[in-house]
Amino acid sequence: MSHLEDYREVVPKGTIDFLKRLAERVKGRKILHINSTKLGGGVAEMLRSDVLLLQDIGIEAEWQIISGTEEFFNVTKSFHNALQGQDQHLSQQMLRVIWKLTGRRPDAFPSMRIMWSSTTPQPAALIESRPAQGKWVWRCHIDISRPQWKVWIFLKQFVANYDAAVFSLPRFAQRLPIPQFLIFPSIDPLSDKNRDLSPQEQSQILSRLNVPTDKPMLLQVSRFDRFKDPLGVIQSYRLVKKHHDVQLVLAGGEATDDPGGETVLSEVREAARDDPDIHVLLPPPMPTWRLTPCKGQPLSFCKNPFGKGSGLLWLRRCGRESQSSAAPPAESPYNSFTA
Amino acid sequence: MVGRSARDEQQLLEAIEEIPSDSLSYHTHNFFLRHKYIAGPYPNDFATWAAIQVRDRVLGEKLGILDPYDFENLEVLRTEIVNIIDEHLSQLQIIPRVIYGEPFHFMQSWIIEVPTGLEARTLTEFRNILATVDASVIYYHNFEAILRLGRRKGDFALWIEEQLDLPDLAKKICRVDFYITSLESIRHRIIKMCDETLGKETHE
Numbered sequence: 001m002s003h004l005e006d007y008r009e010v011v012p013k014g015t016i017d018f019l020k021r022l023a024e025r026v027k028g029r030k031i032l033h034i035n036s037t038k039l040g041g042g043v044a045e046m047l048r049s050d051v052l053l054l055q056d057i058g059i060e061a062e063w064q065i066i067s068g069t070e071e072f073f074n075v076t077k078s079f080h081n082a083l084q085g086q087d088q089h090l091s092q093q094m095l096r097v098i099w100k101l102t103g104r105r106p107d108a109f110p111s112m113r114i115m116w117s118s119t120t121p122q123p124a125a126l127i128e129s130r131p132a133q134g135k136w137v138w139r140c141h142i143d144i145s146r147p148q149w150k151v152w153i154f155l156k157q158f159v160a161n162y163d164a165a166v167f168s169l170p171r172f173a174q175r176l177p178i179p180q181f182l183i184f185p186s187i188d189p190l191s192d193k194n195r196d197l198s199p200q201e202q203s204q205i206l207s208r209l210n211v212p213t214d215k216p217m218l219l220q221v222s223r224f225d226r227f228k229d230p231l232g233v234i235q236s237y238r239l240v241k242k243h244h245d246v247q248l249v250l251a252g253g254e255a256t257d258d259p260g261g262e263t264v265l266s267e268v269r270e271a272a273r274d275d276p277d278i279h280v281l282l283p284p285p286m287p288t289w290r291l292t293p294c295k296g297q298p299l300s301f302c303k304n305p306f307g308k309g310s311g312l313l314w315l316r317r318c319g320r321e322s323q324s325s326a327a328p329p330a331e332s333p334y335n336s337f338t339a
Numbered sequence: 340m341v342g343r344s345a346r347d348e349q350q351l352l353e354a355i356e357e358i359p360s361d362s363l364s365y366h367t368h369n370f371f372l373r374h375k376y377i378a379g380p381y382p383n384d385f386a387t388w389a390a391i392q393v394r395d396r397v398l399g400e401k402l403g404i405l406d407p408y409d410f411e412n413l414e415v416l417r418t419e420i421v422n423i424i425d426e427h428l429s430q431l432q433i434i435p436r437v438i439y440g441e442p443f444h445f446m447q448s449w450i451i452e453v454p455t456g457l458e459a460r461t462l463t464e465f466r467n468i469l470a471t472v473d474a475s476v477i478y479y480h481n482f483e484a485i486l487r488l489g490r491r492k493g494d495f496a497l498w499i500e501e502q503l504d505l506p507d508l509a510k511k512i513c514r515v516d517f518y519i520t521s522l523e524s525i526r527h528r529i530i531k532m533c534d535e536t537l538g539k540e541t542h543e
Contacts, residue, residue: 012473012474013470013471013472013473013474014455014471014472014473014474014476015473017455017472017473018453018455018472018473018475021453021454021455021456022451022453025453167340170340170344170444170446171344171441171442171444173340173342173444175342176342180340180342181340182340182446
């Protein structure tokens with residue numbers, strides 16, 4: 001876990017001092033982030049860094065997780081996909097599952113907080129439980145520029161009750177009666193995932209994962225999700241394979257709020273079954289999941305061609321699994337409550 | 340975000356007539372703040388969009404040669420931009436629009452003044468602090484000072500002239516064309532000028 005001072009060497013001149021000065025204006029404020037998973041996926045990864053950095057500048061930042069039934073996450077996953085433009089059938093029964101979340105915990109949120117509902121769409125309906133005091137901000141991390149319209153209209157009734165919305169790119173913004181702000185996607189340059197590995201570590205890890213080093217590697221690192229299109233990557237690999245003897249590594253984690261991941265993973269395994277040069281890896285999530293460029297080894301990197309997720313994929317490079325366990329760190333700043 | 344976008348040049352024109360002045364400022368003056376390291380080929384968002392997204396390089400060039408600091412306030416600048424686009428469209432049969440590119444999304448921003456707590460009393464101190472501060476400091480003391488605070492020249496040049504009594508150095512700083520360069524480039528140029536003056540003083 002990195003603290004603000006650790007970034008002094010990697011940020012532009014004066015940035016840390018500027019942030020500290022700016023933070024004097026908000027010292028003592030309280031911010032509560034809410035999302036739906038503590039491990040796996042870009043939002044959890046960003047919050048892991050963000051919460052500590054906010055605490056470093058004097059903000060009382062906390063992170064809470066909503067947990068839910070499999071049915072709830074099945075519906076919210078369909079929501080998630082529909083908001084990114086994929087055709088989904090959502091029945092009235094499914095919409096009622098979302099409604100169930102609302103009004104369940106009116107005492108769950110202490111007053112005088114700025115609330116950040118940190119992912120789409122799972123916690124959005126929590127706005128129905130808002131106390132009288134405090135500001136609520138809806139943070140949307142996905143591309144909703146071309147949503148399935150009925151689903152967006154349903155979600156919009158909640159979003160419109162927030163005090164503000166935050167999007168990652170201008171074109172993701174929607175017509176809303178509340179102020180909309182832009183925060184570009186970011187990545188933690190000091191996270192364990194992004195540190196350089198020594199050649200020795202690289203070969204040890206590749207050996208442990210049974211990935212041979214005798215062929216150039218095509219690599220995609222992302223969750224097994226339709227929007228990351230791992231099956232499309234396999235098709236692309238097969239086109240390349242006609243002309244170059246390469247291997248493909250598909251490395252992805254799991255997120256507790258993504259019940260569809262298992263289905264996609266099984267489809268990927270099925271598609272890769274007869275090809276010994278396709279390696280499907282399922283390493284544990286952050287922070288034990290290290291990504292670093294594989295020096296000295298020819299590599300190509302794939303990027304998901306569809307929806308824009310949290311943006312972490314942009315800088316993801318070569319997947320490596322570390323030896324430590326997948327348990328969350330002792331100093332992890334999240335709490336949880338059940339929806 | 341203003342919540343408004345344009346898909347063709349007529350929509351761009353109409354929106355520019357109506358957007359808040361903070362939005363106009365964001366897409367013209369604040370362009371420098373968002374491109375601290377590299378000066379883009381077109382120095383404001385309107386010109387960049389016309390040339391890159393609409394692929395109307397003629398309008399891109401017409402808007403690109405506008406220096407926002409030539410105008411006494413944002414409303415005069417707004418009128419000039421509207422006139423340029425209006426005149427350009429009057430000569431065309433078909434309104435150029437985005438086909439493969441991105442629509443123009445109108446944004447708006449506010450400048451928040453944050454004292455750095457750093458003070459310089461000599462040219463050496465000034466030079467050393469300038470080398471370490473965030474690039475937005477350079478933007479504020481040169482661009483904002485002239486545009487919003489109505490000062491006749493940037494804070495750096497004014498302070499060096501009045502407090503350090505170094506009019507030649509102040510004149511040199513004033514001659515830097517801030518409009519065609521980046522904030523980091525401005526930083527390096529001013530530091531170099533300071534070093535030359537300090538070297539000269541030491542030599543004398």
